[in-house]
Amino acid sequence: MHCPECGTKASPGAVTCVTCGFALASLDPAHKAGVGRTMMGVALSDLAKGPNAGVAVDPDAPTQVMPGKGAQKPLAVPPPENRTLVGMPAPKAAAPAVKPPSPAEGTLLGVARPGIAPLHAREPGAASDGRGREREMPHELGATMVPEVMQRYRGDNPRPSSRDKLARKRVVLPPVLPRGAEVVHERARKDRKRALPVIVTAGLLVVFAIGFTLFYTSPPPLTARPRATPEGREAVEIECPSCPDGTKVQIGAVSAEVEKHTALVALPAPLALGENRLKVSIDRPGGGRDEAVGVTVHVNYRLRPDLTGLANEKPSVHVAVEAVGGTEVTIDGKPAAVKDGPAVHVIDVATDCTGPADEPATLKRRVPYVVKTEGGIREDGAVEVAVGIVPLHIDAPGPRVIVEGETFVLAGRTMKGAEVLAAGKPIQVSADGSFAQRMSVSSVGATNIEVRAKAPGMAPRIVPIAVRRVEKLAAAAQEFMKESPLGYAAFAPLGAEGAGKPAVVSGQIVEARTQNHQAIFLLDVPAREGCPRGQGPCRVRLVHGFPNPAKLGEVITAYGQLGKPRSAPENAAVPEILVAFTMPGERR
Structure with missing residues (x-):
């Protein structure tokens, strides 16, 4: 038989279930031999005589319900050994001897086979349904037949005081899965075990990545700052620690080479105030990595040199x-x-x-x-x-000129492509930068002329010229001496420090020539003019930017201002005077 609680098959003669502890029924062998009751409680022999023929009615017997006739009155209950499955009596001679089955032979639907003990035993004090039938214990359809613990006793057998009320312990068995489902379930369980380390590792990597991003800041590949070139143009200074010398960095159409990790890229147009986003292309030499990096240049202020004022x-x-x-x-x-x-x-x-x-x-x-x-x-x-x-050199008439005539020649040189203006008016300049222009002095008196040379992108060069027209040079000599000019003995030792100071000297012309609209004389200064005795000849170089009729061997007196000394073949510095005018003869 099987345990009615958990379904475990029990050994013959077992008292309790080995799995859940449920108390199993154990019948007396002597009593089992006489068991012959059927489910309906009617013996076959009694049914053969008719429904009520000579059978006493047992008031404690269950009421027989016939199909289709509703409730019936109590029937006479034959002895248990004469009852059949359908409730009809059969001849006793035809009744075969049936070996009492073991408790394990109970049927699935709770119907007793011949020779099986009755399903329900009436016990003293058991509940009745009010019509003389005992109330049956409910059983689940499909459960294994549950033998009753208590038996119906005959004659003088004592009746138990109460039914066995052993507590039932409910055991929940795991669901039985098909064979294929068990394999799938086992495989899923193994997959979950294998996936767990992968999930944990992935979580750790994510945490590490987040921490690395938050707490580690890599140095930028390059930095950019606004700067200005030596020419005053706006530029961006690129600093690239990973760029070797010779790396080419480019912003737009302009580029520069990196030297000592720094490059200055001049911009074709100024940056805007505020934030400027630029794309810098990096071309490393050889097999170095090439890349394009976006940078942000913040311009909070701009101080920009403006050279337009040079034309003022x-x-x-x-x-x-x-x-x-x-x-x-x-x-x-x-x-x-x-x-x-x-x-x-x-x-x-x-x-x-x-x-x-x-x-x-x-x-x-x-x-x-x-x-x-x-x-x-x-x-x-x-x-x-x-x-x-811009360079500018004036050959004639010199920084200071005094004339008796109405004209003089303005001559000099500058750089190629430069423009020359005299008194605000342009004059013609040759391809090599030289120029010569005759100028007129309309009236007696002093006239200041400004000569300016200019070129695009450069500062101008300005040379002022003082021109004075007089009626007589003798009167001009007297006025000049009022300025206390230096003589030879005073200006010879000064050298370049005396440049620009007024000077006067007399002597004999020992050399004379004309070049670039200039008359150049080499004057031998006598001892009475301050030349030390016994030291050989004392020479002075005269440069006059005006036509001078004096000839070699003549004695003249020159009035003007000191210029830069000139070196002589004997390695002795020769003083130079930029002549304003000359007078024939010695100084008086």
Whole structure:
């Protein structure tokens, strides 16, 4: 038989279930031999005689319900050994001897086979349904037949006081899966075990990546700052620690080479105030990595040199100042008014551009500034200005000339492609930069003429010329002596330090020639003019930018100003006088 609680097959003669502990029924072998009751409770022998023939009615027997007739009165219950499956009596001679089955032979639907003990035993005090039938214990359809613990006793057998009320322990068995489902379930369980380390590892990698991103900041591949070129053009300074020398960096159409991890890229147009996003292409030499990097250049202010002021009558350099709102700018110690828009700081450079020069020169200025941003950040710097100055040399008439006539010749030279103006009027310049122009003096008196040479992108060169027209040179000599000019003994030892000072000297012409509209004499100064005795001849070089009729061997007196000394073949410096005019004979 099987345990009615958990379904476990029990051994013959077992009292309790080995799995759940449920109490199993154990019948007396002597009693089992006489068991012959059927499910309907009617013996076959009684049914053969008729429904009620000579059978006493047992009031405790269950009521027989016949199909289709509703409730019937109690039937006489034959002895249990004469009852059949269908409730009809059969001849006793025909009743075969049936071996009592074992408890394990119960049927699935709870119907007893012949020779099986009755399903329900009436016990004293058991509940009745009110019509003389005992109330059967409910059983689940499909459960294994449950033998009753208590049996119906005959005669003088004592009846138990109560039914066995052993507690039933409910055991929940796992669901039985098909064979294929068990394989799939086992495979899924193994897959889950294998997936767990992968999931944990992936989670750790994600945490590490997030931490690396938050706490590690790699250095930028390059940095960019606004700068200015020596010529005053706006540029971007690129600093690239990973770029070797020779790397080419390019912004737009302009490029530059990296030297010591830095390159200065001049821009074709100025950057805008505020934030500027630029794309920098990096071309490393050889097999180095090429890449394009986006950079942001912040321009909070701009100080830009402006060279347009060099064309003014008095040359000047301008520094244009622009700044975003809330920024204070102080340039060259003076505050710049940038609240209402761009401001201009003017630097006078006329002194640097004035005076003759045989070769081009460079005009340099360093303008310091202080910037305070709205956030309180202070930045000190300087605007560097460097621009070339056009050369200009005047051969005639010299820096100072006194004439009796109405005209003189203006001659000199400058650089190729330069333009020359005299008194604001352009004069013709040859391809090699030389020029010669006859000028007129309309009236007696002093006339100051400014000669200016200029070229695009350069500062001009200005040479002033003082021209004075007189009626008589003798009267001009007397006036000149009132300036206390230096004699030979006084100016000879000065050398270059005496340049520009008035001087006068007399002597004999020992050499004379004409070049570039100039009359050049070499004068032998006598002892009475200050030449030390016994030291050989004392010579002075005279340069007169005007036609001079004096000839070799004549004695003349020259009035003018000292120039730069000239070296002589004997390695002795020869003083030079830029002659304003000459008088024949010795000085009186």
